Amino acid sequence: xxxxxxxxxxxxxxxxxxxxxxxxxxxxxxxxxxxxxxxxxxxxxxxxxxxxxxxxxxxxxxxxxxxxxxxxxxxxxxxxxxxxxxxxxxxxxxxxxxxxxxxxxxxxxxxxxxxxx
Amino acid sequence: xxxxxxxxxxxxxxxxxxxxxxxxxxxxxxxxxxxxxxxxxxxxxxxxxxxxxxxxxxxxxxxxxxxxxxxxxxxxxxxxxxxxxxxxxxxxxxxxxxxxxxxxxxxxxxxxx
Numbered sequence: 001x002x003x004x005x006x007x008x009x010x011x012x013x014x015x016x017x018x019x020x021x022x023x024x025x026x027x028x029x030x031x032x033x034x035x036x037x038x039x040x041x042x043x044x045x046x047x048x049x050x051x052x053x054x055x056x057x058x059x060x061x062x063x064x065x066x067x068x069x070x071x072x073x074x075x076x077x078x079x080x081x082x083x084x085x086x087x088x089x090x091x092x093x094x095x096x097x098x099x100x101x102x103x104x105x106x107x108x109x110x111x112x113x114x115x116x117x
Numbered sequence: 118x119x120x121x122x123x124x125x126x127x128x129x130x131x132x133x134x135x136x137x138x139x140x141x142x143x144x145x146x147x148x149x150x151x152x153x154x155x156x157x158x159x160x161x162x163x164x165x166x167x168x169x170x171x172x173x174x175x176x177x178x179x180x181x182x183x184x185x186x187x188x189x190x191x192x193x194x195x196x197x198x199x200x201x202x203x204x205x206x207x208x209x210x211x212x213x214x215x216x217x218x219x220x221x222x223x224x225x226x227x228x229x230x
Contacts, residue, residue, distance in 0.1 A: 008157075028229070032216065032217065041205075041224075041226075042224070043207055043221040043222060043223050043224050044160070044221050049216055049218055088217075102167070103167060103211065103213060104150075105219055106161065109159040113186075
């Protein structure tokens, strides 16, 4: 079983719709979770991070975390063609013994999202 | 100016050549990382460094070496390049003070013929 799994897609949604991207992880001790967006040939850029169970909203983006189910998702409301990209889920492992952040991220393979006009 | 820079941005080389990719950052972060990205395989960690004297292998370190010359500089070397090292390489930085979010450089596209 992969440590971080995403549906590779492609996921295709019409402009204005809600795009739902999902990610599961295997390490129950994982503490922080990140969503990155990557345009073709470009570097990943951070969209959101989330630590606590529940929802976190930032503009058109909502991250949802359920640690009991080891599941994190990203919702994109009012999807635009400019949202077409690969979305990467990344998980930071459990903290070190001294309490500092583990640091190493494990990335999923990414979900390709296409928003068509 | 970009906070994380990588040089060169593109490189074509031949099998057996030694190649160095450089990464510099002005974010003041202690932690730096090197990844490679291949189609369908996502981002895979090659090496990481949590400070100047702390360097660790990632999941795919064979065939690579690194040097942390200063807090702001982290170089990746391919001692004898081979074609299956053709990939997109990214450097990233983070700080454990706060969110430990990783910030990526623009990438280096390396082609080994």
